[in-house]
Amino acid sequence: PDGTPDIDQPGVSGPTEMDDRVAASIDFDNNDIYNMGDNCVETDGGAHNLRVFDNRCFNTGQHSLSAQPVLGGPVYFVRNIVYNSPAEGPLKFSETPAGVLVYQNTFAGADTGPGGPVSNAHFLNNLFLGRGGSKPVLNIHTSTNYSTSDHNGFSLNQGPANFEWDSPPNNIGADFDWNHKLTIRRFKTLQEFSDATALEKHSVVIGYDSFVKVPMPNDADPLHLYNPEDMDFHVQPASPAHGVGVALPTINDGYPGAGPDLGALQTGLPVPIYGPRTWPGSGTNSWAHGYRSWVGPPQVKDALVSR
Secondary structure (H helix, E strand, C coil), rough: CCCCCCCCCCCCCCCCHHHHHCCEEEEEEECCEEEECCCCCEEECCEEEEECCCEEEEEHHHHHHHHCCEECCCCEECCEEEEECCCCCCCCCCCEEEEEEEEEEEECCCCEECCEEEEEEECCEEHHHHHHCCCCCCEECCEEEEEEECCCCCCCCCCCCEEEEECCCCCCCCCCCCCCECCEEECCHHHHHHHHCCCCCCEEEECCCHEEECCCCCCCCCCCCCHHHHHHHHECCCCCCCCCCCCCCCCCCCCCCCCCCCCCCCCCCCCCCCCCCCCCCCCHHHHHHHHHHHCCEEEECEEECCC
């Protein structure tokens, strides 16, 4: 995939004439993406220095942010908001991506089960809020025991295990052999997860009431579409997610408190601009904003109502 010819020959190494065609140093930022059947952003097939940051992704049928695969990385998923991904969740790690950094995102209304396994993955300062059902709120499969996760906030679902972290046996740093099964580790509580794995030592349990105004999506109505203008993803000052993050240079610079908030937005700082700077026409057309949650013309017994 990196353009190297005859890679199966041991004598071939180093730069080739195809190096300029490697998918590298690409940014996806400040997009407003909604009502998608599948991924909002795909870094699939990328190699190095891919950055997906300050995007807003609402109402995604399948996975929202995809790394299927990333060939070495790093790929950065930073300060993105994903809301209402009922089927597959906010992340997609199919086809064994490597070098995935997930920092300072807000994933709400979406149980995180990205598949994989992923290698050399790291999760910091994120908010993971599920849909309240039976799935784990976090379900990671990784081939490397040096993948890490800490300083995150999690809601709790109603199933027997809220957390699953599958990786090689503890005495093996990495195992990329498909014939070897990962060790399955499932836990009901965040404390059990942390005690058994040494991950999430500084992470916290939160609820949707941690936000200024974000409801849990109605799982009984998975086709419902939501408007981002109706929500405020800042965390409240009394939230366990307020001011408890770790400082990440160039990622959360300028936070006003003792520490950065978890999630995509910081208290006291402006919300990023998502999508076009102005809407068509006056820029404030209510119809344009309402179109985000439009579910089609009215119907009676599966027939369109004429107007």
